[in-house]
Amino acid sequence: MLRVVRRYPALLALGTQLGATLLVGVALYLAAQVAPWRPTWLAVGLSQGLIAAALARYLGLSRWWCGLNLLFAPALLLASGAPLPSWFFLGGFVLVLLLNWNSFTEQVPLYLTGAGTRQHLVQVLREQPEHFRFIDLGCGPAGMLLSLARQFPQAHFVGVETAPLSFAIAWLRALRRGNCQVRYQSLWRTDLSVFDVVYCFLSPAPMAALWVQACEQMPAGSLLISNTFEVPGQPADQLIELHDWRNSRLLLWRMRG
Template structure:
């Protein structure tokens, strides 16, 4: 059963395990004839779902989600909030996490200290030429606008698939009048990395191996590939930069 679940997207695997926990609890109630309260039932469902998820090998944050989902649902129903509130929350989450279901890359925001660390990794300024920098999964555009202000000799491009972060970063660039900076809505897999001197990514562990192969196939010799927090397994990095921020971020650097 575990190998089968491994082939599924984590969200689908989590849903199946949550459903299995509910079915098992319903069978238990039917057999024992004991049902104390909806909240206790939900708590037991959550505990079972989290246990199933642990043995299925889901990431740690899924265990918390599985544990809290059913109790949170029961509590929300007990409060009797208007249905439009739930619809609004769902639409907001959809706009923010748009493609997370498919890409398994949630919205991670780089800290200000990471922005400052990146300043020192950009190519040396030259009077007769600039450089190009791309942020794969540029989120709210913080990296782009900061570097565009600090190093105006560069050209900065971001790619973002989620509608709300894309619009936020587009607005941020326009209001800040960053003429050397732009963001495009789309998939990072459609980007031609051969056009850039520096490629930066802050994604998740899931796509890193695929992204590494893409970088090796497309990036030019002498360019730099930087990943924040998530490294590429079995690929030795040339440098690391430890950032003293809340998450103790690490920048992994490869010279292509």
């Protein structure tokens, strides 16, 4: 089950939605046989959301997915009462898909780096030479990348992203930063040899392969930083506990060439 959670979180979340819907449907049918009372559709949606969130948590999905499961059905029911065209719901699905395309293609859902993590990264980067080169593998909408680029104007920052909407947002935001560039590029097609610091906030699934790539490409003395996720069998040279609600931590490896 843990392997399924790591490899296919989006599909597992969809499964919990279907399972919760089935359970609520069965409960409504049984209740209708013994009592005339009928709950409101909003109450049904809230019940379905609570069950879906509980199932997601039980199966090991992250809090982000649990929150999405909790709110999906109530939001859908609330929206269905408004005079919205039918394409609105298809548009919502496509929007989520474009933001989380990596979940299916690279087994990497959209994770956003928190403000506390950025502060610790700033402390780490202050130890780098003034003109260091930094890359974020899977930069999302580039909030963290642009924040660092503003604080280190002499350094050069690159973000790569393959979720179409996330890339478009990041690329547009980076246009006004001369020391920041965003590329529509897979992390597996990215040459890491020209960077002093490689940062990632991915998932457990690609970390072993990323370590192989880093060992093959990153020069001696360069720094690999992973937010939260470990490299199997490779203890980090430095571990920074972030003490946030996600129990995040930064794992740092100094490459030896």
